[in-house]
Amino acid sequence: MSAATETLLHVEDLHAHYGKSHILHGVNLQVARNEVVSLLGRNGSGRSTTMKAVMGLVTPTSGHIRLQDRELAGARPYAICRAGIGYVPEEREVFANLTVDENLRMGEQTPVPGAHRWRIEEMFDYFPRLKERRNTKAGSMSGGEQQMLTMCRSLLGNPLVLLIDEPTEGLAPKIVAQVAECIRDMHRKGVSVVLVEQKLAIALKVSTRVCVMGHGRIVFEGTPQELAANEKLVAEWLAV
Secondary structure, X not given: OOOOOOEEEEEEEEEEEEOOEEEEEEEEEEEEOOOEEEEEOOOOOXXXXXXXXXXXXXXXXXXXXXXXXXXXXXXXXXXXXXXXXXXXXOOOOOOOOOEHHHHHHHHOOOOOOOOOOOOHHHHHHXXXXXXXXXXXXXXXXXXXXXXXXXXXXXXXXXXXXXXXXXXXXXXXXXXXXXXXXXXXXXXXXXXXXXXXXXXXXXXXXXXXXXXXXXXXXXXXXXXXXXXXXXXXXXXXXXXX
Protein backbone atom coordinates (compact mmCIF):
# COMPACT_ATOMS: atom_id res chain seq x y z
CA MET A 1 0.00 0.00 0.00
CA SER A 2 1.53 3.30 -1.06
CA ALA A 3 2.02 6.16 1.37
CA ALA A 4 -0.40 8.27 -0.68
CA THR A 5 -3.22 5.73 -0.31
CA GLU A 6 -5.83 6.66 2.29
CA THR A 7 -6.29 3.98 4.94
CA LEU A 8 -9.92 3.67 5.99
CA LEU A 9 -9.81 0.71 8.37
CA HIS A 10 -6.79 0.18 10.61
CA VAL A 11 -6.68 -2.87 12.90
CA GLU A 12 -3.66 -3.04 15.18
CA ASP A 13 -2.58 -5.80 17.58
CA LEU A 14 -6.11 -7.21 17.84
CA HIS A 15 -6.56 -10.00 20.39
CA ALA A 16 -9.83 -11.81 21.04
CA HIS A 17 -11.03 -14.63 23.27
CA TYR A 18 -13.95 -17.05 23.38
CA GLY A 19 -14.14 -17.80 27.08
CA LYS A 20 -10.68 -19.04 28.07
CA SER A 21 -9.66 -19.73 24.45
CA HIS A 22 -7.31 -17.13 22.96
CA ILE A 23 -8.42 -16.95 19.29
CA LEU A 24 -6.79 -13.84 17.78
CA HIS A 25 -3.11 -13.29 18.54
CA GLY A 26 -2.28 -9.74 17.50
CA VAL A 27 -3.99 -9.28 14.11
CA ASN A 28 -2.74 -6.30 12.10
CA LEU A 29 -4.81 -5.30 9.08
CA GLN A 30 -5.11 -2.17 6.98
CA VAL A 31 -7.78 -1.57 4.36
CA ALA A 32 -7.46 1.37 1.99
CA ARG A 33 -10.23 3.30 0.30
CA ASN A 34 -11.61 1.47 -2.71
CA GLU A 35 -9.84 -1.80 -1.93
CA VAL A 36 -11.05 -5.42 -1.79
CA VAL A 37 -9.05 -7.42 0.76
CA SER A 38 -9.67 -11.15 1.14
CA LEU A 39 -8.93 -12.92 4.40
CA LEU A 40 -7.96 -16.47 3.50
CA GLY A 41 -7.14 -19.47 5.63
CA ARG A 42 -8.37 -22.81 6.83
CA ASN A 43 -11.40 -23.18 9.09
CA GLY A 44 -10.43 -22.13 12.60
CA SER A 45 -7.68 -19.75 11.48
CA GLY A 46 -9.47 -16.70 12.91
CA ARG A 47 -10.98 -15.09 9.81
CA SER A 48 -14.61 -14.90 10.95
CA THR A 49 -13.55 -14.00 14.49
CA THR A 50 -11.60 -11.06 13.06
CA MET A 51 -14.75 -9.84 11.32
CA LYS A 52 -16.86 -10.23 14.46
CA ALA A 53 -14.23 -8.55 16.64
CA VAL A 54 -14.11 -5.53 14.32
CA MET A 55 -17.92 -5.31 14.56
CA GLY A 56 -17.88 -5.49 18.36
CA LEU A 57 -19.57 -8.91 18.38
CA VAL A 58 -16.74 -10.64 20.26
CA THR A 59 -15.73 -9.61 23.78
CA PRO A 60 -13.35 -9.23 25.41
CA THR A 61 -10.87 -7.88 22.88
CA SER A 62 -7.76 -5.74 23.08
CA GLY A 63 -5.96 -3.65 20.48
CA HIS A 64 -7.05 -0.84 18.20
CA ILE A 65 -9.78 -0.69 15.58
CA ARG A 66 -9.91 2.66 13.79
CA LEU A 67 -12.12 3.81 10.94
CA GLN A 68 -10.32 6.80 9.47
CA ASP A 69 -9.37 8.69 12.66
CA ARG A 70 -12.13 7.30 14.87
CA GLU A 71 -11.27 4.66 17.49
CA LEU A 72 -13.97 1.98 17.55
CA ALA A 73 -12.45 -0.65 19.84
CA GLY A 74 -14.93 -1.30 22.62
CA ALA A 75 -17.83 0.40 20.82
CA ARG A 76 -21.24 -1.27 20.53
CA PRO A 77 -22.10 -2.95 17.19
CA TYR A 78 -24.80 -0.39 16.32
CA ALA A 79 -22.31 2.46 16.83
CA ILE A 80 -19.74 0.73 14.64
CA CYS A 81 -22.35 0.31 11.92
CA ARG A 82 -23.39 3.96 12.13
CA ALA A 83 -19.74 5.01 11.94
CA GLY A 84 -19.50 3.42 8.49
CA ILE A 85 -18.70 -0.30 8.77
CA GLY A 86 -21.24 -2.77 7.38
CA TYR A 87 -21.35 -6.51 8.04
CA VAL A 88 -22.75 -9.43 6.05
CA PRO A 89 -22.71 -12.41 8.45
CA GLU A 90 -22.20 -15.97 7.29
CA GLU A 91 -25.47 -16.91 9.02
CA ARG A 92 -27.37 -14.33 6.85
CA GLU A 93 -29.75 -13.41 9.70
CA VAL A 94 -32.63 -12.03 7.67
CA PHE A 95 -35.79 -10.84 9.43
CA ALA A 96 -37.80 -13.97 8.63
CA ASN A 97 -41.27 -12.50 9.24
CA LEU A 98 -40.64 -9.36 7.18
CA THR A 99 -40.88 -9.14 3.40
CA VAL A 100 -37.89 -8.58 1.13
CA ASP A 101 -38.89 -4.93 0.76
CA GLU A 102 -39.21 -4.49 4.54
CA ASN A 103 -35.84 -6.17 5.14
CA LEU A 104 -34.18 -3.81 2.70
CA ARG A 105 -35.76 -0.73 4.29
CA MET A 106 -34.58 -1.92 7.72
CA GLY A 107 -31.01 -1.57 6.46
CA GLU A 108 -31.27 2.03 5.23
CA GLN A 109 -29.36 4.72 7.08
CA THR A 110 -27.90 8.14 6.32
CA PRO A 111 -24.46 7.77 4.71
CA VAL A 112 -21.40 9.06 6.53
CA PRO A 113 -19.28 11.63 4.64
CA GLY A 114 -17.53 10.07 1.66
CA ALA A 115 -19.80 7.03 1.39
CA HIS A 116 -21.73 6.10 -1.74
CA ARG A 117 -25.51 6.43 -1.29
CA TRP A 118 -27.14 3.20 -2.38
CA ARG A 119 -30.76 2.87 -3.41
CA ILE A 120 -33.14 -0.08 -3.41
CA GLU A 121 -33.50 -0.03 -7.18
CA GLU A 122 -29.74 -0.61 -7.48
CA MET A 123 -30.17 -3.75 -5.37
CA PHE A 124 -32.80 -5.00 -7.78
CA ASP A 125 -30.42 -4.34 -10.68
CA TYR A 126 -27.85 -6.60 -9.00
CA PHE A 127 -30.32 -9.32 -8.12
CA PRO A 128 -33.54 -9.21 -10.21
CA ARG A 129 -34.84 -12.20 -8.25
CA LEU A 130 -35.23 -9.95 -5.21
CA LYS A 131 -37.46 -7.61 -7.18
CA GLU A 132 -39.63 -10.55 -8.21
CA ARG A 133 -39.96 -11.55 -4.56
CA ARG A 134 -40.08 -8.13 -2.94
CA ASN A 135 -43.42 -8.90 -1.23
CA THR A 136 -42.34 -12.39 -0.08
CA LYS A 137 -41.45 -13.04 3.55
CA ALA A 138 -37.71 -13.60 3.84
CA GLY A 139 -38.06 -16.73 5.95
CA SER A 140 -39.65 -18.60 3.06
CA MET A 141 -36.81 -17.82 0.61
CA SER A 142 -33.97 -20.11 -0.43
CA GLY A 143 -30.50 -19.79 1.06
CA GLY A 144 -29.21 -18.13 -2.08
CA GLU A 145 -32.02 -15.58 -2.09
CA GLN A 146 -31.40 -14.83 1.58
CA GLN A 147 -27.70 -14.29 0.83
CA MET A 148 -28.59 -11.76 -1.87
CA LEU A 149 -30.98 -10.04 0.55
CA THR A 150 -28.44 -9.83 3.37
CA MET A 151 -25.77 -8.30 1.11
CA CYS A 152 -28.22 -5.73 -0.22
CA ARG A 153 -29.58 -4.86 3.22
CA SER A 154 -26.02 -4.19 4.43
CA LEU A 155 -25.18 -2.09 1.36
CA LEU A 156 -28.21 0.10 2.00
CA GLY A 157 -26.52 1.17 5.22
CA ASN A 158 -24.13 3.07 2.91
CA PRO A 159 -20.89 1.78 4.50
CA LEU A 160 -17.38 3.00 3.84
CA VAL A 161 -16.15 -0.53 4.55
CA LEU A 162 -18.21 -3.70 4.15
CA LEU A 163 -17.21 -6.95 5.88
CA ILE A 164 -18.57 -10.00 4.03
CA ASP A 165 -18.27 -13.46 5.59
CA GLU A 166 -18.44 -16.51 3.27
CA PRO A 167 -20.96 -15.05 0.78
CA THR A 168 -20.82 -17.93 -1.73
CA GLU A 169 -21.04 -20.89 0.64
CA GLY A 170 -23.65 -23.38 -0.59
CA LEU A 171 -24.75 -21.24 -3.53
CA ALA A 172 -25.38 -22.34 -7.11
CA PRO A 173 -22.71 -21.28 -9.64
CA LYS A 174 -25.03 -18.73 -11.28
CA ILE A 175 -25.63 -16.97 -7.96
CA VAL A 176 -21.92 -17.16 -7.10
CA ALA A 177 -21.20 -15.25 -10.32
CA GLN A 178 -23.83 -12.62 -9.40
CA VAL A 179 -22.34 -12.17 -5.94
CA ALA A 180 -18.83 -11.81 -7.39
CA GLU A 181 -20.02 -9.17 -9.85
CA CYS A 182 -21.80 -7.31 -7.04
CA ILE A 183 -18.53 -7.18 -5.06
CA ARG A 184 -16.63 -5.91 -8.10
CA ASP A 185 -19.21 -3.16 -8.62
CA MET A 186 -19.03 -2.12 -4.95
CA HIS A 187 -15.30 -1.71 -5.53
CA ARG A 188 -15.91 0.39 -8.65
CA LYS A 189 -18.23 2.65 -6.66
CA GLY A 190 -15.70 3.25 -3.91
CA VAL A 191 -16.76 0.79 -1.20
CA SER A 192 -13.87 -0.97 0.52
CA VAL A 193 -14.54 -4.66 1.12
CA VAL A 194 -13.05 -7.20 3.52
CA LEU A 195 -14.02 -10.64 2.28
CA VAL A 196 -13.80 -14.04 3.93
CA GLU A 197 -14.13 -16.57 1.12
CA GLN A 198 -13.38 -20.29 1.09
CA LYS A 199 -13.31 -20.53 -2.70
CA LEU A 200 -9.76 -19.45 -3.54
CA ALA A 201 -10.52 -18.86 -7.23
CA ILE A 202 -13.30 -16.38 -6.37
CA ALA A 203 -11.17 -14.57 -3.80
CA LEU A 204 -8.25 -14.15 -6.18
CA LYS A 205 -10.58 -12.94 -8.93
CA VAL A 206 -12.28 -10.13 -6.99
CA SER A 207 -9.48 -9.01 -4.63
CA THR A 208 -6.93 -6.25 -4.96
CA ARG A 209 -5.00 -7.69 -1.98
CA VAL A 210 -5.07 -10.90 0.03
CA CYS A 211 -4.13 -11.73 3.62
CA VAL A 212 -3.65 -15.31 4.75
CA MET A 213 -4.45 -16.17 8.36
CA GLY A 214 -3.13 -19.01 10.45
CA HIS A 215 -3.32 -19.68 14.19
CA GLY A 216 -5.08 -16.37 14.82
CA ARG A 217 -2.65 -14.05 13.06
CA ILE A 218 -1.85 -12.89 9.53
CA VAL A 219 1.01 -14.91 8.06
CA PHE A 220 1.05 -13.46 4.51
CA GLU A 221 -0.03 -10.23 2.85
CA GLY A 222 0.31 -9.44 -0.84
CA THR A 223 -1.37 -9.32 -4.23
CA PRO A 224 -3.45 -12.20 -5.61
CA GLN A 225 -0.70 -12.79 -8.15
CA GLU A 226 1.96 -13.06 -5.44
CA LEU A 227 -0.11 -15.57 -3.52
CA ALA A 228 -0.90 -17.68 -6.58
CA ALA A 229 2.83 -17.86 -7.38
CA ASN A 230 3.77 -18.96 -3.84
CA GLU A 231 3.04 -22.69 -3.98
CA LYS A 232 4.78 -23.42 -0.68
CA LEU A 233 2.66 -20.91 1.23
CA VAL A 234 -0.56 -22.16 -0.39
CA ALA A 235 0.32 -25.73 0.55
CA GLU A 236 1.21 -24.81 4.13
CA TRP A 237 -1.69 -22.52 4.99
CA LEU A 238 -4.52 -23.07 2.50
CA ALA A 239 -4.45 -26.58 1.03
CA VAL A 240 -6.94 -29.02 2.53
